[in-house]
Amino acid sequence: MNFFRGVMGGQPAGPQPSGADTIQKLCDRVASSTLLEDRRDAVRALKSLSKKYRMEVGTQAMDHLIHILQTDRSDSEILGYALDTLYNIICSDEEEEPDKDKIKVLIVSLYIHVFWSDLSVYLCLLTALLKSQCAQVQGIILVSPMGVSRLMDLLADSREVIRNDGLLLLQQLTKGNAAIQKIVAFENAFERLLDIITEEGTSDGGIVVEDCLLLLLNLLKNNSSNQNFFKEGSYIQRMKPWFEVGDDNSGWSAQKVTNLHLMLQLVRVMVSPVNSPGATASCQKSMFQCGLLQQLCTILMATGVPADILTETINTVSEVIRGSQVNQDYFASVNAPSNPPRPAIVVLLMSMVNERQPFVLRCAVLYCFQCFLYKNQKGQGEIVATLLPSTIDANSISAGQLLCGGLFSADSLSNWCAAVALGHALQDNLTQKEQLLRVQLATSLGKPPVSLLQQCTNILSQGSKVQTRVGLLMLLCTWMSNCPIAVTHFLHNQENVPFLTAQISENLGEDERLVQGLCALLLGICIYYNDNSLENYTKEKLKQLIEKRIGKENFVEKLGFITKHELYSRAAQKPQPAFSTPEHMLFDHEFTKLVKELEGFITKAVHKSSEEDKKEEEVKKTLEQHDSIVTQYKELIREQDSQINELKEQVSLLSSQKDQMQSAITQQLSQIQQHKDQYNILKLKLGKDSGQSDGGQQVNGLQLEELTLLREELEELRRQHTLLNTQLTDKDKLISSLVSTATYSPAQSVKY
Amino acid sequence: MAYAYLFKYIIIGDTGVGKSCLLLQFTDKRFQPVHDLTIGVEFGARMITIDGKQIKLQIWDTAGQESFRSITRSYYRGAAGALLVYDITRRDTFNHLTTWLEDARQHSNSNMVIMLIGNKSDLESRREVKKEEGEAFAREHGLIFMETSAKTASNVEEAFINTAKEIYEKIQEGVFDINNEANGIKIGPQHAATNSSLAGGQGGQQAGGGCC
Numbered sequence: 001m002n003f004f005r006g007v008m009g010g011q012p013a014g015p016q017p018s019g020a021d022t023i024q025k026l027c028d029r030v031a032s033s034t035l036l037e038d039r040r041d042a043v044r045a046l047k048s049l050s051k052k053y054r055m056e057v058g059t060q061a062m063d064h065l066i067h068i069l070q071t072d073r074s075d076s077e078i079l080g081y082a083l084d085t086l087y088n089i090i091c092s093d094e095e096e097e098p099d100k101d102k103i104k105v106l107i108v109s110l111y112i113h114v115f116w117s118d119l120s121v122y123l124c125l126l127t128a129l130l131k132s133q134c135a136q137v138q139g140i141i142l143v144s145p146m147g148v149s150r151l152m153d154l155l156a157d158s159r160e161v162i163r164n165d166g167l168l169l170l171q172q173l174t175k176g177n178a179a180i181q182k183i184v185a186f187e188n189a190f191e192r193l194l195d196i197i198t199e200e201g202t203s204d205g206g207i208v209v210e211d212c213l214l215l216l217l218n219l220l221k222n223n224s225s226n227q228n229f230f231k232e233g234s235y236i237q238r239m240k241p242w243f244e245v246g247d248d249n250s251g252w253s254a255q256k257v258t259n260l261h262l263m264l265q266l267v268r269v270m271v272s273p274v275n276s277p278g279a280t281a282s283c284q285k286s287m288f289q290c291g292l293l294q295q296l297c298t299i300l301m302a303t304g305v306p307a308d309i310l311t312e313t314i315n316t317v318s319e320v321i322r323g324s325q326v327n328q329d330y331f332a333s334v335n336a337p338s339n340p341p342r343p344a345i346v347v348l349l350m351s352m353v354n355e356r357q358p359f360v361l362r363c364a365v366l367y368c369f370q371c372f373l374y375k376n377q378k379g380q381g382e383i384v385a386t387l388l389p390s391t392i393d394a395n396s397i398s399a400g401q402l403l404c405g406g407l408f409s410a411d412s413l414s415n416w417c418a419a420v421a422l423g424h425a426l427q428d429n430l431t432q433k434e435q436l437l438r439v440q441l442a443t444s445l446g447k448p449p450v451s452l453l454q455q456c457t458n459i460l461s462q463g464s465k466v467q468t469r470v471g472l473l474m475l476l477c478t479w480m481s482n483c484p485i486a487v488t489h490f491l492h493n494q495e496n497v498p499f500l501t502a503q504i505s506e507n508l509g510e511d512e513r514l515v516q517g518l519c520a521l522l523l524g525i526c527i528y529y530n531d532n533s534l535e536n537y538t539k540e541k542l543k544q545l546i547e548k549r550i551g552k553e554n555f556v557e558k559l560g561f562i563t564k565h566e567l568y569s570r571a572a573q574k575p576q577p578a579f580s581t582p583e584h585m586l587f588d589h590e591f592t593k594l595v596k597e598l599e600g601f602i603t604k605a606v607h608k609s610s611e612e613d614k615k616e617e618e619v620k621k622t623l624e625q626h627d628s629i630v631t632q633y634k635e636l637i638r639e640q641d642s643q644i645n646e647l648k649e650q651v652s653l654l655s656s657q658k659d660q661m662q663s664a665i666t667q668q669l670s671q672i673q674q675h676k677d678q679y680n681i682l683k684l685k686l687g688k689d690s691g692q693s694d695g696g697q698q699v700n701g702l703q704l705e706e707l708t709l710l711r712e713e714l715e716e717l718r719r720q721h722t723l724l725n726t727q728l729t730d731k732d733k734l735i736s737s738l739v740s741t742a743t744y745s746p747a748q749s750v751k752y
Numbered sequence: 753m754a755y756a757y758l759f760k761y762i763i764i765g766d767t768g769v770g771k772s773c774l775l776l777q778f779t780d781k782r783f784q785p786v787h788d789l790t791i792g793v794e795f796g797a798r799m800i801t802i803d804g805k806q807i808k809l810q811i812w813d814t815a816g817q818e819s820f821r822s823i824t825r826s827y828y829r830g831a832a833g834a835l836l837v838y839d840i841t842r843r844d845t846f847n848h849l850t851t852w853l854e855d856a857r858q859h860s861n862s863n864m865v866i867m868l869i870g871n872k873s874d875l876e877s878r879r880e881v882k883k884e885e886g887e888a889f890a891r892e893h894g895l896i897f898m899e900t901s902a903k904t905a906s907n908v909e910e911a912f913i914n915t916a917k918e919i920y921e922k923i924q925e926g927v928f929d930i931n932n933e934a935n936g937i938k939i940g941p942q943h944a945a946t947n948s949s950l951a952g953g954q955g956g957q958q959a960g961g962g963c964c
C-alpha cells in the first residue's frame with residue numbers, strides 16, 4: 001500500500017529542494033498552460049521524474065494528473081504519459097515486471113478518483129490500461145465477481161457516450177481471451193451489438209458501427225463455442241440486411257467501405273476453412289436458406305462497387321460455397337445481368353485472365369473458382385465439358401475457352417492461374433482426367449490439331465517464364481497422378497522423357513530449382529502410376545534411366561527442392577491463394593497436399609531395386625492367383641448350394657407324394673378288410689342256410705354267383721396292394737438316398 | 753426455426769461427473785467415452801417441445817475443475833435453469849453438492865430452477881450413493897431430482913425437458929419477469945409483438961424463415 005502511504009497520508013520527508021521545485025514548476029505548467037504541446041511536455045517531464053521522486057510527484061502532481069486525464073483525454077499521447085506517471089508512482093522501480101496487485105491498486109485508485117466524477121474518463125483509463133497491460137488487467141477483471149458482466153451492462157447504458165466508451169473498453173477486454181469472449185457473449189452481446197448496428201443504420205452508420213463490428217470479430221474469431229452460439233441464436237439471418245446495396249453504388253464513404261469490409265470478414269469467420277467441417281457446413285446452409293449468399297452474389301454482379309469491397313465479396317462468396325453442393329449449385333446458376341446474360345463464373349474468369357485487372361482481384365477469382373470446384377464432381381464435369389469437342393458451343397464464351405486462352409496467353413500470371421484452375425477441375429476425379437485427354441487444340445492453319453496435354457509439354461519445353469512452367473508442371477502432375485492412361489499419353493511422345501531427364505540432371509541456377517523439383521515429381525508420377533503398357537517406358541526402364549542419367553540420390557535431392565522452397569509451407573497452410581506480390585504466386589494449396597502424399601511413395605519406388613520390385617510383383621501375382629482360386633471355390637460352393645436346394649425341394653415333394661400314397665394304401669386296406677368281413681358273414685350265412693332247407697339252394701345258387709364275383713374282386717385288390725407296396729418301397733429307397741446326399745453335400749463343400 | 757421461448761441453462765458439478773457427456777447426449781445423441789476435460793465453458797443448443805410450444809434451450813457446459821470456478825461463476829446470473837450433477841459412483845462428488853448449491857444460490861437469480869442429477873446410473877455395480885440419498889438431498893433443498901446415464905441416454909431427455917417444464921410453469925404463474933433477459937429467458941420472435949418493449953426499428957421479422 002505504498003501508494004496510499006505516499007499519496008494520501010504521508011508527509012513528504014524533507015524533499016530535496018531542486019526536485020520539489022522542478023516538480024512544482026511542472027505542475028504549474030500542467031495546470032495553467034493553454035497549449036496542449038506545453039502540457040504534454042510538462043507531463044512527460046513529470047513522468048521522467050516519477051521514478052526517482054516517487055513520493056514528491058505523487059503528492060504534488062496527483063490532482064493535476066487526474067485533471068489531465070479528464071480534460072485531455074482526446075490526446076492519447078498525454079494520456080499515456082499521465083498513466084505511466086501514475087503507474088510509476090504506484091509501482092516501485094526495483095521491480096521490472098508489474099505485478100497484479102499493483103495494477104489492481106491502480107484500477108481501484110482510478111476508480112476512487114474518477115469513477116464517481118466521470119464514468120467516461122474511468123472507462124477511457126481502463127481501456128488505456130488494458131492496452132498497455134492487457135493480460136494482467138484481463139486476469140483481474142475475469143476473477144473479480146461479476147466483473148465482465150458489469151462491464152457488459154455498459155452496452156445497455158442510455159447515455160450514448162458511455163455506451164460508446166464501453167464498446168472501446170470491451171474491444172480491448174476481449175482481445176485474445178477466449179474465457180472473457182464467452183462471458184461477454186453469454187451476457188447477450190450478440191443481441192445488443194446487432195441491435196446497435198441496426199439502430200445506427202448498418203453499413204451507413206458511423207464509427208460506432210465499426211466499433212460494434214470489431215467487437216463482434218473479437219468475439220467470434222477462433223472461438224468455436226461462440227460461433228456455435230451465434231449460429232444457434234439465428235444471428236446469421238440478421239446479417240443478411242447488411243448486404244442489401246442499391247443499384248447505384250458510386251460514392252460510398254470511407255466509413256461505409258470500412259464497415260462493409262468488417263461485415264464481410266464476419267461472414268468469413270463463420271465459414272472459414274479452418275473451422276470444423278460440420279460447423280462450417282451448417283453455417284453455409286443457413287446462409288443459403290436465409291438468402292445471405294444470394295445477397296452477396298448480387299453485390300458481385302452490381303455496378304459501381306469499390307474494387308476492394310468487390311474483391312472481399314468474391315473471397316466471402318468463395319468460402320460460403322466451398323464444399324457445399326447446394327451452395328455451389330446455386331452459384332453455378334447465377335447470371336450476370338449482361339446482354340445476353342452470362343454465367344457469373346464466366347464473367348469472373350474473364351477477370352482472372354485479364355492482365356489489366358488488379359492482382360488481388362484475380363487471386364480472389366481464382367479462389368472462388370477453386371471453392372466452386374472443391375468436392376464438386378458435378379461442377380468439375382461441367383467445366384471440363386465446355387472443352388470437349390461434342391459440347392463446345394461456338395456462339396458463346398465458355399469457361400473452358402477462357403481457361404485455354406489463359407493457359408497459352410503471353411501473360412505468365414494468366415498462365416499460372418488458368419493452369420491451377422484447370423487442375424482443380426481434375427482434383428480427385430479420374431473421369432475428368434480421362435475426359436480431358438480428348439481435348440484437341442487447333443494450332444496454326446494447315447497444321448493438324450494437337451492434344452491439350454501435348455500443347456502443355458510443348459510450351460514447357462520452349463523455356464517460358466518460371467511462373468508459367470511451374471503452373472503447367474503442377475497441372476500435369478495433378479492430371480497424371482492416379483491416372484495411368486494420362487501417363488501413357490504423356491510417355492507416348494518420345495520427346496517428353498528426355499526433356500524431363502535433361503531438366504533434372506542439369507546443374508541450373510537458383511531460379512530453376514523449383515522447376516527441376518517439379519520435373520522430378522512428374523517423372524516420379526510416370527513411374528509410380530505406370531501400367532507398363534509402353535514397351536520402352538515401363539517402370540523398370542524408367543528407373544534404369546534415372547539411375548543412368550541422373551542418379552538416384554541426385555533425383556531424390558531434386559525432388560526435395562519442392563518442399564524446401566521458401567513459399568511452399570505458406571501455401572500449405574490455408575486454401576486461399578494469398579501472395580504478397582505476383583512473383584510469389586508459385587504454389588497452389590491443393591498441390592502442396594499432392595506433393596506431401598506422393599513424395600514418400602516416389603522416393604521409395606525409385607530406391608527400390610529391380611529385385612525387390614520383382615519380388616513385389618511376384619507377391620502380387622501369388623496374391624492374385626490366390627484370389628482367383630478363392631473365387632473359383634466360392635463359385636463351386638455357390639453351385640453346390642443351389643444343387644442342395646434343388647434336391648431338398650425334390651425330397652419334400654417326394655415325401656409328400658409318399659404320404660399321399662400311404663394314405664391311399666391305408667384306405668384300400670380298410671376296404672379290403674371290409675370286403676373280407678362281408679365275405680365271412682356271407683360264408684357263415686351260407687353254411688346256416690344250407691343246413692336248414694332245400695329251398696335255400698336257389699338262394700344259395702344266387703349267392704354263389706355273388707361269391708365268385710367277390711372273390712375276383714378280392715383277388716384284384718390283392719394285386720393292387722402288392723403293386724403299391726413295391727412302389728412304396730422304391731420311393732422309400734429313393735428318399736433315403738436323397739436324404740443322404742443332402743446331408744453329405746454341405747460337409748463336402750466345407751472340405752474345400 | 754422460430755421458437756416461443758428461449759431458456760438459458762448452465763450445467764455445473766465436480767470434474768468428471770459427466771456434464772459434457774450429458775450435453776453431448778442431449779444435443780448429438782452420442783456418448784464420449786474419454787474424459788475430455790472442459791476448459792472454461794462450452795456452448796450447445798437444442799430445440800424441444802413443451803405443451804405444443806417450441807422451446808429453444810441454450811446450454812453452457814462449465815468446467816468442474818476448481819481453477820475455473822471464478823470464470824464459471826459469471827454464468828450463474830444469466831441462467832434460468834441449472835443442472836447440478838454428481839456421480840453416483842463417487843461419494844465425494846455428492847458430498848460437494850452443498851458447496852455447489854451455496855455458490856449457485858449466491859450468484860444466480862433467486863428463481864433459477866435447479867435440477868439435481870445423479871449421473872452414471874448404468875454403473876449400478878459401482879454405486880456409492882443410494883438413490884434415496886439423492887432424493888432426500890433434493891427434497892431438503894427444494895430441487896428436482898433424477899438419476900441419469902449419459903452413456904445409455906437413460907433419463908437424459910427427461911432431465912433437460914423436466915427442467916424446462918418447471919421454468920415454463922413458473923412463467924405461467926408469473927414468477928419470472930420475462931421482459932428481463934438477465935433472467936435467462938427470452939420470448940420468441942412471434943410472441944414478441946404482444947410484448948412491446950423498447951425493441952426499436954428491428955427491420956421487421958426475418959423473411960423466409962431461417963433455419964436451425
Ligand SMILES: Nc1nc2c(ncn2[C@@H]2O[C@H](COP(=O)(O)OP(=O)(O)OP(=O)(O)O)[C@@H](O)[C@H]2O)c(=O)[nH]1
Nearest residue numbers: 768769770771772773785787790816872901902903
Ligand atoms: N459409464 C458412464 N460413464 C460416464 C457417464 N457420463 C460420463 N461418463 C464418463 O465420465 C468421464 C467424464 O465425463 P465428462 O462429461 O467429460 O465430465 P465433465 O463433468 O464434463 O468434466 P469436466 O469437464 O472436467 O468438468 C468420461 O470418461 C465419460 O465417458 C455415464 O453416464 N456412464
Ligand SMILES: [Mg+2]
Nearest residue numbers: 771772789790
Ligand atoms: Mg466437461
